[in-house]
Amino acid sequence: MSELSTKKMKQILFAKNLVYQDVADAIGTSISNISKIFGGFRKNMQLKSLLDLADYFGCTIDDFIVYDKSNQSFYLETSEIRLASKIYGNKKLIELMSACENLSNEELDALNNVVRTFKK
Numbered sequence: 001m002s003e004l005s006t007k008k009m010k011q012i013l014f015a016k017n018l019v020y021q022d023v024a025d026a027i028g029t030s031i032s033n034i035s036k037i038f039g040g041f042r043k044n045m046q047l048k049s050l051l052d053l054a055d056y057f058g059c060t061i062d063d064f065i066v067y068d069k070s071n072q073s074f075y076l077e078t079s080e081i082r083l084a085s086k087i088y089g090n091k092k093l094i095e096l097m098s099a100c101e102n103l104s105n106e107e108l109d110a111l112n113n114v115v116r117t118f119k120k
Contacts, residue, residue, distance in 0.1 A: 004050075005066040006040040012057050013038070027052040 013023065020038065024031040029049070036042050037049070050061045057063075087093045100108065 003066055004040075004045065004064055006038055008066070009038055009053070009064050012059065012063065016057065023053070023056065026056045 013019075020031050020034045024034045027049070033042075037045065037053075047061075050064065054061045054063065087097060100111065103111065
């Protein structure tokens with residue numbers, strides 16, 4: 001899961017030599033609200049607020065986000081994703097894939113040729 005990084009936001013704030021009041025005035029909100037945002041107490045901010053902050057700081061909202069890379073897809077090609085989704089939950093296909101796991105390339109080629117004869 002990705003989350004808002006108050007640490008990143010504070011780094012931008014301090015790098016630009018700004019204080020909470022400057023930000024509050026610039027984006028039209030209260031200093032209390034800005035304090036809650038930078039303190040990490042606003043977990044579900046509205047997109048408009050994030051965009052206003054990013055615009056004021058001259059960056060994008062991506063600069064405020066820490067991405068959890070463990071949640072990213074392992075697959076690079078859409079065909080791989082499609083195949084994995086077909087295998088998922090299909091006990092017979094899982095069984096077949098497990099049986100093929102330690103086969104050599106030659107054995108996989110031979111098995112592939114057998115499977116192709118069923119498709120004809």
